[in-house]
Amino acid sequence: MTHPLARRILRGDVRAAARLMRDLDDGILPAAAALRELHARAGRAHVIGITGPPGSGKSTLADALVEAARRKKLSVGVVAVDPTSPISGGAVLGDRIRMQRHAADKKVFIRSLATRGSLGGLSRAVFDTVTVLDAMGKDVIFIETAGVGQDGVKVAGAAHTVLVVMAPGMGDDIQALKAGVLEIGDIYVVNKCEREDCERLVRDLRSALGSRKSQDGWERPVLKTDAVSGRGVPEVAALIARHRQFLSRGAAWERRSQAMAKTAFMELLEAGIRERVGEKLAHEKACRRLLEDLASRRTDPYSAARRALKEMFG
Amino acid sequence: MTHPLARRILRGDVRAAARLMRDLDDGILPAAAALRELHARAGRAHVIGITGPPGSGKSTLADALVEAARRKKLSVGVVAVDPTSPISGGAVLGDRIRMQRHAADKKVFIRSLATRGSLGGLSRAVFDTVTVLDAMGKDVIFIETAGVGQDGVKVAGAAHTVLVVMAPGMGDDIQALKAGVLEIGDIYVVNKCEREDCERLVRDLRSALGSRKSQDGWERPVLKTDAVSGRGVPEVAALIARHRQFLSRGAAWERRSQAMAKTAFMELLEAGIRERVGEKLAHEKACRRLLEDLASRRTDPYSAARRALKEMFG
Numbered sequence: 001m002t003h004p005l006a007r008r009i010l011r012g013d014v015r016a017a018a019r020l021m022r023d024l025d026d027g028i029l030p031a032a033a034a035l036r037e038l039h040a041r042a043g044r045a046h047v048i049g050i051t052g053p054p055g056s057g058k059s060t061l062a063d064a065l066v067e068a069a070r071r072k073k074l075s076v077g078v079v080a081v082d083p084t085s086p087i088s089g090g091a092v093l094g095d096r097i098r099m100q101r102h103a104a105d106k107k108v109f110i111r112s113l114a115t116r117g118s119l120g121g122l123s124r125a126v127f128d129t130v131t132v133l134d135a136m137g138k139d140v141i142f143i144e145t146a147g148v149g150q151d152g153v154k155v156a157g158a159a160h161t162v163l164v165v166m167a168p169g170m171g172d173d174i175q176a177l178k179a180g181v182l183e184i185g186d187i188y189v190v191n192k193c194e195r196e197d198c199e200r201l202v203r204d205l206r207s208a209l210g211s212r213k214s215q216d217g218w219e220r221p222v223l224k225t226d227a228v229s230g231r232g233v234p235e236v237a238a239l240i241a242r243h244r245q246f247l248s249r250g251a252a253w254e255r256r257s258q259a260m261a262k263t264a265f266m267e268l269l270e271a272g273i274r275e276r277v278g279e280k281l282a283h284e285k286a287c288r289r290l291l292e293d294l295a296s297r298r299t300d301p302y303s304a305a306r307r308a309l310k311e312m313f314g
Numbered sequence: 315m316t317h318p319l320a321r322r323i324l325r326g327d328v329r330a331a332a333r334l335m336r337d338l339d340d341g342i343l344p345a346a347a348a349l350r351e352l353h354a355r356a357g358r359a360h361v362i363g364i365t366g367p368p369g370s371g372k373s374t375l376a377d378a379l380v381e382a383a384r385r386k387k388l389s390v391g392v393v394a395v396d397p398t399s400p401i402s403g404g405a406v407l408g409d410r411i412r413m414q415r416h417a418a419d420k421k422v423f424i425r426s427l428a429t430r431g432s433l434g435g436l437s438r439a440v441f442d443t444v445t446v447l448d449a450m451g452k453d454v455i456f457i458e459t460a461g462v463g464q465d466g467v468k469v470a471g472a473a474h475t476v477l478v479v480m481a482p483g484m485g486d487d488i489q490a491l492k493a494g495v496l497e498i499g500d501i502y503v504v505n506k507c508e509r510e511d512c513e514r515l516v517r518d519l520r521s522a523l524g525s526r527k528s529q530d531g532w533e534r535p536v537l538k539t540d541a542v543s544g545r546g547v548p549e550v551a552a553l554i555a556r557h558r559q560f561l562s563r564g565a566a567w568e569r570r571s572q573a574m575a576k577t578a579f580m581e582l583l584e585a586g587i588r589e590r591v592g593e594k595l596a597h598e599k600a601c602r603r604l605l606e607d608l609a610s611r612r613t614d615p616y617s618a619a620r621r622a623l624k625e626m627f628g
Contacts (some may be wrong), residue, residue: 273587301353
């Protein structure tokens with residue numbers, strides 16, 4: 001153990017964790033080395049992904065689940081992923097502000113991430129943050145993400161337990177069911193169940209889930225909540241704990257942890273490749289000329305990509 | 315011009331286009347060569363991205379816009395992007411079925427794409443399909459995609475004109491506004507305007523758009539539609555045409571086309587790199603050992619990614 005921030009983080013030093021995350025954002029190299037040290041000491045936390053379409057009340061539910069975990073004296077980490085703002089490059093805060101009431105609680109560490117640009121890089125930051133929170137000794141870590149399309153699928157590769165949150169009255173519910181959510185969830189939550197059309201969505205969801213068992217053999221439940229009033233939240237918290245027990249009984253916990261490590265590796269690898277390719281395109285003469293030829297239509301994207309690949313891999 | 319399918323496609327042969335797309339799916343190499351030939355002859359079509367949260371009625375609006383374009387005797391291509399189904403690997407059809415009423419119309423070519431796995435590859439297929447449709451001589455090409463997070467941003471890099479579709483009553487509307495949509499749209503459509511809370515969303519959207527000009531200096535309008543009854547659709551169609559005129563008057567059309575070519579290049583490059591990295595991981599001894607070490611915890615994702623990058627780039 002040589003990295004001073006890593007040492008402090010392992011003792012649970014919140015300021016050191018915040019500092020390391022800033023260093024990672026700034027691309028400071030020793031920070032990456034610290035992650036390797038921290039990873040060796042991580043692997044104990046229960047990582048819970050919360051995903052679902054916008055407007056389903058994910059943030060409110062996450063907030064209520066943080067409170068439920070705190071009442072059980074569990075220490076909590078939260079990674080909140082804000083959708084991309086491609087031009088401003090910054091995260092737009094909204095209802096996530098509500099989380100701030102936990103800010104005074106030293107056992108809760110909240111980190112908001114913005115996805116920068118269209119070329120990924122989000123997932124790498126998610127994995128880095130989870131590693132830091134895990135090494136800090138957090139008992140549970142929530143990853144909250146706007147889950148439609150690829151972003152939603154990615155969270156499934158980063159968590160032991162995946163909560164899919166939906167809400168009635170969001171247009172054709174079939175639209176949401178289409179969005180690849182039926183395969184990724186361990187626990188399904190129909191939120192905003194003060195609305196009358198809640199029962200129909202619960203029924204549709206149950207029938208769409210079919211046999212309802214996950215690949216591990218876990219019977220996937222559909223729960224009703226009203227996160228604003230807190231109704232149903234204790235049941236969700238209990239099921240999250242039960243899913244952890246379920247995973248730990250067999251080889252499933254180990255299997256999921258291995259899958260998470262592989263996903264992290266692939267994300268890190270892709271991020272690294274992207275970085276190096278970006279450098280080549282910016283600095284190497286042959287690559288720079290490619291981009292110029294593309295702009296002036298002397299070449300087309302297909303030929304340009306082929307030439308660039310030849311340049312890189314021979 | 316040597317590729318037989320390319321030659322037939324340039325004459326507008328629908329079967330040849332369908333065949334080439336199948337060949338591309340199957341990874342048949344000459345198909346990629348055909349794309350280079352086709353790209354040289356493309357560049358005339360007006361590419362329109364349609365994005366927005368699930369349940370906003372994008373498919374219905376796209377369908378109505380196809381009809382409007384056909385009434386003006388324009389030939390039409392549609393690329394419909396289905397959300398990921400990571401396990402089944404297949405596209406789940408739903409309301410997109412409605413599009414089938416255009417199937418008998420020879421001037422409309424519809425192609426549904428499914429995203430396979432979590433590691434991208436979607437965008438490459440979108441660009442390929444647009445190239446084929448463009449070379450076939452389609453006047454307008456619609457790309458319809460579930461636009462939240464990164465997927466939504468990507469469509470902005472692939473189109474001349476971006477329509478953002480929203481609907482009232484989808485939970486906190488601020489949620490949708492957060493989703494990075496404020497920067498990417500050229501035309502905003504509030505659909506399902508038979509609902510009473512439509513006006514509020516229109517107002518919120520107008521105020522959130524602020525000065526409402528795009529980077530090109532286009533004043534970004536907010537329109538109301540009810541795509542099911544067709545109300546407001548002619549106005550949207552007229553504005554799409556007006557945006558094309560606007561782009562063509564100055565250098566904006568050329569600028570957007572260049573940006574689209576660069577986005578396509580980057581996507582193709584990333585897809586190519588991913589492919590080669592996948593091959594290395596599967597077949598090269600050193601890389602295979604890395605994955606084994608990862609599974610057995612002899613190494614961590616950070617060290618493994620560093621080693622793999624060293625293996626590739628030295």
